[in-house]
Amino acid sequence: MRSGVGPVKVSGTLSTVQMTLSSRRISPGQALPYLLLTLTIIPILAGYAWVLVATFSQRTNGLLPRDAQGNLGGLTLDNWQFLAEPDVWKATLNSFGIAMSMVIGVGAISALAAYALSRMNFPGRKGFLGMTMVLHAFRPEMLLIAIFQVLLFIGGIPLIGNFFGFNTVGGVALVMVTLDLPLGIWLMKGFFDNLSWDMERAALIDGASRFRVWWEILLPQIRPGLAALSIFMFIQGWNAYLIPFTFTIGSKVANLPVYINRFSGDTSLVSWNFVAAIGLFQLIPVLIFFIFTQEALLNIYGGGSKGGS
Amino acid sequence: MSTNLTESATQPLGAGRGRWLLLAAGLVLVGCFILPWLSFVITADQRVALSLTGLQAATIGLVETTDGGLLYRSSFWLFLAPLAGVVGLALGALNLFPGRSAPWQGLLALFISVASAVAVWGAFAASQEVAQKEKVAVEAQWGLSVAFIALLLLLVGALILLREASSQKPAFRAALDALNFMTPGTVLVIVFFFLPAIILFILSLTDLSSANFSEPWTYVGFDNYKRMFSDRFFPKILRNTFQYVALTLLFFNVGLALLLALLTAHVSRRVGFLFRLLWLLPRITPSVVYIVMWQRIAQQPPYGILNQFLGWLGVENQPYWIPEAPWVFVVLVNGFVGASFGMIIFTSAIEAIPADLIIAAKVDGAGDLALIRDITLPLLRWPLLFVVTYQTLSLLVSFEYILLLTNGGPGLFTTEVWALTAYKRALQTYFGSNQWAYGAAWGFVLVLIGAILSVIYLRVFRFNDLVQEPKIDVL
Incomplete structure (x- = not known):
């Protein structure tokens, strides 16, 4: 199922060979990779360590918790007082809404389109595939300027504009879903291409409709792929900063990252430990996925990463 | 039945x-x-x-x-x-x-x-x-x-x-079937990719800004482009963009990625997996939190983590490091996110190398370094090319981390790259003025460059092979 994602993985070749051929005794040459790996990872670990420590302390010097007098100690739960604020929960709800829209929107729409692209012949198929490939390789964040105008326009449509226009969670979700569609379509198409033809064909000959075949026969077979895409999309939506920041004004529609950034930006007096606490609060779902779905994460990020950097 | x-x-x-x-x-x-x-x-x-x-x-x-x-x-x-x-x-x-x-x-x-x-x-x-x-x-x-x-x-x-x-009518029905499946995706792609691309171009030919927002758009020809190329900071921004893409790509997205892939392949399997997983952390960390971590690493004493280490080593010079060495941090911050992509691609390529090749070389007495030089690296040619091209495009248009870290500063345009310029001109309010049209001109040039590059890449990577494989029914 996973082989649809990127290069095919052949298990246990190089490192197994290494293990069997080289002696078990650790020589300086063998310790070197471990040393290098540990050294390079230090900044990431330090960053995470700071978040964990700072969350529960009054202030931190380096990675050490300090109290108000500057002595070692000063552990506290005060930083978590933000949990009592309704604004945080509103932002959390918005974040969750965007993330779930990504999961459902990208999942459903790309599964539909990918099925047609994988199984049907229709005019424009090749053109559409080529286009999604280009869009996948080149995530046009630059289009945000023009998308802004589109959202303003949508805001003028009766009723629909109230939910999907500029400065709405729906509008943000719609834009984010679309920007990740090319990736979703390519991944999904890979999953469909790997499925056997037989059951589907039998059902079609027996007179089932295309939609029924898609829903009852194909989707259950690609469930693992769908789950992986969902995790990816949830994290993407949950972490989203740039698009919500660009297309929303005010606290009513801010999501968590936008909310946090208001406290750590240049202009405000930074309360670092508070920022750390709320940052950890936002990290929790991501870390849960990280711990429980490692294999899927590694595969999906190799298969088709978004631009990022 | x-x-x-x-x-x-x-x-x-x-x-x-x-x-x-x-x-x-x-x-x-x-x-x-x-x-x-x-x-x-x-x-x-x-x-x-x-x-x-x-x-x-x-x-x-x-x-x-x-x-x-x-x-x-x-x-x-x-x-x-x-x-x-x-x-x-x-x-x-x-x-x-x-x-x-x-x-x-x-x-x-x-x-x-x-x-x-x-x-x-x-x-x-x-x-x-x-x-x-x-x-x-x-x-x-x-x-x-x-x-x-x-x-x-x-x-x-x-x-x-x-x-x-x-x-x-069967023929008509088949076309309608495909239409049903394609419509939602196509509509969204048209509304949020194609229309914006056209609007971006049209916008760049007008003088729309928040000053004349309510009036109809005025056509000004290519004035915005002229203004862009004659901007006093244009050479600086161009150099910054080049520097940003080249340095991040060379040292992290390809360099470190390759190093990590090789290293994790040469340690025990479980440890390798663990490290690859850890390297995914920056990518899945919310960008806002990630930047706060780096700011905290670079803070001045007594708060900064880096300076705490420097203090233990007895180094006297302990500034707030981000304004001190902005480029180092721009590249570091982006590179630590970017490295994982190449790492995963290279790892799967390395793991796909047939074991026979390696055993044969070992029997012939090749050491680890000789193995890497003569077998692994030559076989990584295509993944390498893929990562270089793909990540060049990604880096060219990405600016989120720079926006959060330095916002183009410190000072004037020190770390401002092309994409960030476009974004800031159009959508970030300086004294309440959004120059949508001028920003659109910056953005459109970048979109054009990206589109042309990706079409070239598609030719290089034999796109037609990718498109032709699947089972197409002939019912």
Whole structure:
């Protein structure tokens, strides 16, 4: 199922060979990779360590918790007082809404389109595939300027504009879903291409409709792929900063990252430990996925990463 | 069992759904029209009628009212909406009897629903201006909104009807099938990729900014582009962009990625997996939190983590490191996110190298370094090329981390890259001025470069091989 994602993985070749051929005794040459790996990872670990420590302390010097007098100690739960604020929960709800829209929107729409692209012949198929490939390789964040105008326009449509226009969670979700569609379509198409033809064909000959075949026969077979895409999309939506920041004004529609950034930006007096606490609060779902779905994460990020950097 | 299935083959799924949609939408539309009209007849109060919906305005001649000034300017074409309702009801009723559906019915419903939706939309837009002043108009807007949604339902009903009627012809049906699956994705891609790309270009030929926002756009030719290329900081921004892409790519997205892939392949399997996983952390960390971590690492004493280490080593110079060495941090911050992509691609390529090759080389007495040089690296040529090209594009347009870390500073344009310039000109408010058009010019050039590059890459990576593989049915 996973082989649809990127290069095919052949298990246990190089490192197994290494293990069997080289002696078990650790020589300086063998310790070197471990040393290098540990050294390079230090900044990431330090960053995470700071978040964990700072969350529960009054202030931190380096990675050490300090109290108000500057002595070692000063552990506290005060930083978590933000949990009592309704604004945080509103932002959390918005974040969750965007993330779930990504999961459902990208999942459903790309599964539909990918099925047609994988199984049907229709005019424009090749053109559409080529286009999604280009869009996948080149995530046009630059289009945000023009998308802004589109959202303003949508805001003028009766009723629909109230939910999907500029400065709405729906509008943000719609834009984010679309920007990740090319990736979703390519991944999904890979999953469909790997499925056997037989059951589907039998059902079609027996007179089932295309939609029924898609829903009852194909989707259950690609469930693992769908789950992986969902995790990816949830994290993407949950972490989203740039698009919500660009297309929303005010606290009513801010999501968590936008909310946090208001406290750590240049202009405000930074309360670092508070920022750390709320940052950890936002990290929790991501870390849960990280711990429980490692294999899927590694595969999906190799298969088709978004631009990022 | 088999007879059942054959029956459903002749009668396509969803048959008869169109008529219910038509009936419901028609009922709502006619109701939108009749209810206010009735209330107007009974109470003889124009305000009551208006507060329910704007639809009746065309028929009862309510163009402008005098009491309370201009309430609502109606359009004659609004009359189409109740007409569409009647048509929907009639067609829906007609289709209650079997064997009465025909393509012309779907076409008729399609035409009238689109026409009246446009009319309602126009009236809604016109009433928005009034809405700011008059509460009544706001209430009329709700009526218009309901009518608009009903018209959309009618449209869907018409499409289903059209489909049902024409599904007897197999060739037509196959095309419609594909259309069903492709429509949601295609619509979104058109609305949020293609339209914006065109709008971006048109916008870059105007002088739209927050100063003249409410006026119609003025065509100014290529002035924005001229202004861009003659900008005092243009060479600086160009150099920054090049520096950013080249350094991050060389040292991290490819360099470190390759190093990590090789290293994790040469340690025990479980440890390798653990480290690869840890390197994913920056990618899945929310960018805002990630940047806070780096800011905290670089803080001045006694807060900064880096400076704490330096203090233990006895180094005296302990500034806030980000303004001190902005470029180091821009590259580091982006590179630590970017490295994982190449790492995963390279790892799967390395793991796919046949074991025979390595055993043979080992038997011949090759050491680790010789192995890497003579076997692994040559076999990584294609993944390497792929990562370089893909990440060049990604880096070219990415600016989120720079925006959060330095926002182009410290000082003037120190770390400002092309993409960030476009974004800041257009969408970040400096003293309340958004220069949308000027930013669009910056953005469009980048979009153009990216599009051309990706088309070239597609040729290099033999796109046609990718497109041709799948099973295409010939039913």
